[in-house]
Amino acid sequence: MAYNYHRRHMKAMAEASNSASYSDADSSSSQTNVSTSNHCEEWNPNQIVYNKMEQIIERMQDEQLGVPVRTVKSFMSKIPSVFTGTDLIAWMMKSLDLEDQTEALHLANLMASHGYFFPIDDHVLRNSLSISVKSDSTFYRFQTPYFWPSNCWEPENTDYAVYLCKRTMQNKTRLELADYEAENLARLQKMFSRKWEFIFMQAEAQAKVDKKRDKLERKVLDSQERAFWDVHRPVPGCVNTTEIDIKKACRMNKPVNRTRVKISTHLACSVGGGRVSPVNEADKSEVLKREIDSLRLRLDHRIGGVKISKVAESYSTFYEQWAEYDPFITLPEPTKGMASNPWISDSTDFWELERQTKDVPCRRVRRWAFSLKELLKDGAGREQFIKFLEKEFSAENLKFWDAVQELKRVHSRDVSHKVQEIWNEYLGSDANCPINIDCKSYEITKINMANNPNNRWIFDEAAGHVYQLMKNDSYPRYLRSDMYKEYLNGTKKKTSVKGIRGVITFSAKKVGDQLALAAANTTTSLT
Numbered sequence: 001m002a003y004n005y006h007r008r009h010m011k012a013m014a015e016a017s018n019s020a021s022y023s024d025a026d027s028s029s030s031q032t033n034v035s036t037s038n039h040c041e042e043w044n045p046n047q048i049v050y051n052k053m054e055q056i057i058e059r060m061q062d063e064q065l066g067v068p069v070r071t072v073k074s075f076m077s078k079i080p081s082v083f084t085g086t087d088l089i090a091w092m093m094k095s096l097d098l099e100d101q102t103e104a105l106h107l108a109n110l111m112a113s114h115g116y117f118f119p120i121d122d123h124v125l126r127n128s129l130s131i132s133v134k135s136d137s138t139f140y141r142f143q144t145p146y147f148w149p150s151n152c153w154e155p156e157n158t159d160y161a162v163y164l165c166k167r168t169m170q171n172k173t174r175l176e177l178a179d180y181e182a183e184n185l186a187r188l189q190k191m192f193s194r195k196w197e198f199i200f201m202q203a204e205a206q207a208k209v210d211k212k213r214d215k216l217e218r219k220v221l222d223s224q225e226r227a228f229w230d231v232h233r234p235v236p237g238c239v240n241t242t243e244i245d246i247k248k249a250c251r252m253n254k255p256v257n258r259t260r261v262k263i264s265t266h267l268a269c270s271v272g273g274g275r276v277s278p279v280n281e282a283d284k285s286e287v288l289k290r291e292i293d294s295l296r297l298r299l300d301h302r303i304g305g306v307k308i309s310k311v312a313e314s315y316s317t318f319y320e321q322w323a324e325y326d327p328f329i330t331l332p333e334p335t336k337g338m339a340s341n342p343w344i345s346d347s348t349d350f351w352e353l354e355r356q357t358k359d360v361p362c363r364r365v366r367r368w369a370f371s372l373k374e375l376l377k378d379g380a381g382r383e384q385f386i387k388f389l390e391k392e393f394s395a396e397n398l399k400f401w402d403a404v405q406e407l408k409r410v411h412s413r414d415v416s417h418k419v420q421e422i423w424n425e426y427l428g429s430d431a432n433c434p435i436n437i438d439c440k441s442y443e444i445t446k447i448n449m450a451n452n453p454n455n456r457w458i459f460d461e462a463a464g465h466v467y468q469l470m471k472n473d474s475y476p477r478y479l480r481s482d483m484y485k486e487y488l489n490g491t492k493k494k495t496s497v498k499g500i501r502g503v504i505t506f507s508a509k510k511v512g513d514q515l516a517l518a519a520a521n522t523t524t525s526l527t
Contacts, residue, residue: 045244050150057116059095061142067091072139080216082120082139089135101135108133113241114149115231117142120223147228149242155232158199161188163229165203175222180236324363355379362491372475384487388478396433397466400426404463407456416454423449441465
């Protein structure tokens with residue numbers, strides 16, 4: 001019965017579409033096509049689930065052996081094409097050979113969450129995480145096959161705006177907007193402010209078509225359309241069952257973003273876009289072209305535009321550079337034993353030694369030459385770099401960069417005070433330690449200060465420029481400076497002296513032991 005209502009509804013909408021004429025609509029949806037489920041099967045990873053559910057739904061809708069659907073009469077009204085939760089669960093347990101009612105309720109809840117049937121009393125609660133299908137006298141209604149998820153619907157925001165706008169025109173209690181729907185309508189009205197008049201005309205045209213229908217037919221179609229939008233625009237905080245799992249899409253080796261196709265004329269309702277807009281798979285020729293290009297790159301022995309030989313060389317250089325600092329490859333000092341490996345001994349002594357600023361080993365100093373990040377991460381390296389910058393009268397660059405990093409970690413209530421402090425210290429007209437940055441970075445920071453002085457990322461542009469300046473200028477000059485070379489040579493000498501002292505200490509101890517042993521032997525012979 002509901003399906004026949006829907007067919008008559010489509011026919012009426014097509015007739016209205018032929019009689020109405022809007023120039024804007026003709027340009028957007030005058031020639032349209034319908035996407036079928038066969039087209040969706042190739043890219044939609046949920047299609048197997050949809051097919052299984054729809055097989056059960058078709059059995060439920062069987063006139064002889066299906067769930068009993070009837071029109072319920074109440075005081076001065078009729079509720080067409082409904083069935084109760086009790087009948088639904090009883091049919092499932094009988095026809096699907098389910099022994100446990102909990103399993104039947106779980107299956108019914110899954111099918112309802114995908115929009116194959118829905119309660120007619122409260123559409124909003126149906127999407128709540130705490131509400132499920134119950135085996136009671138609650139009335140449910142089947143969704144028309146046209147709105148099944150297997151048809152690959154992906155409705156646009158303009159379609160949703162037309163639907164909400166149409167409901168506001170119909171002064172009926174059952175069609176009143178929920179709070180979240182009213183918020184969505186206000187947001188969409190702001191989003192489509194330039195073409196809201198056209199959206200309003202679409203909604204008005206659909207409302208006129210709805211008024212010409214039979215009362216019972218209108219009730220069924222309104223509930224089915226509302227249930228459709230409950231699935232595709234669920235209540236905030238609820239699970240959206242129409243979303244495609246990116247992992248499944250990748251396993252199918254198909255793109256998630258697909259090209260849209262236009263909706264058929266019989267659903268356009270005399271206006272562009274119609275009620276909903278299905279989608280179709282991406283153009284196969286484009287996919288094949290991209291695959292051919294990828295295969296050609298592989299034939300050229302390239303990955304991401306880089307030769308494989310260069311990639312291997314880069315990896316080898318990286319591992320050789322860092323092998324000395326891997327405790328699994330190079331046993332750490334001072335014991336040269338596996339117990340010193342912090343990943344095996346569960347001891348933090350190794351890392352504590354790495355953080356100390358006195359008696360810095362040569363291996364740590366060599367690590368400073370890897371990158372500016374490694375230099376600043378080491379406490380001793382930071383101290384040496386600050387001394388070098390002070391000699392060159394550019395220490396304010398590092399101080400400013402440190403202040404910006406600290407700003408990102410302060411409490412929210414202290415952000416505005418810290419921002420003003422940094423501005424007065426480094427960027428203001430009367431700054432105590434003015435930094436040298438380009439005009440573009442300064443203007444961006446100045447605009448940010450004027451617009452939003454409470455933003456903790458307000459100095460990111462200037463800090464990025466200062467960091468690049470240190471990385472490309474100050475840091476290379478520090479590595480070439482006598483200061484770094486002398487410090488590196490000094491640590492080498494300390495390491496050598498430590499080694500010699502160890503040998504001398506060991507030799508002296510050995511000689512002392514021999515003398516003590518000789519004296520003991522002499523004493524024994526005399527006695």
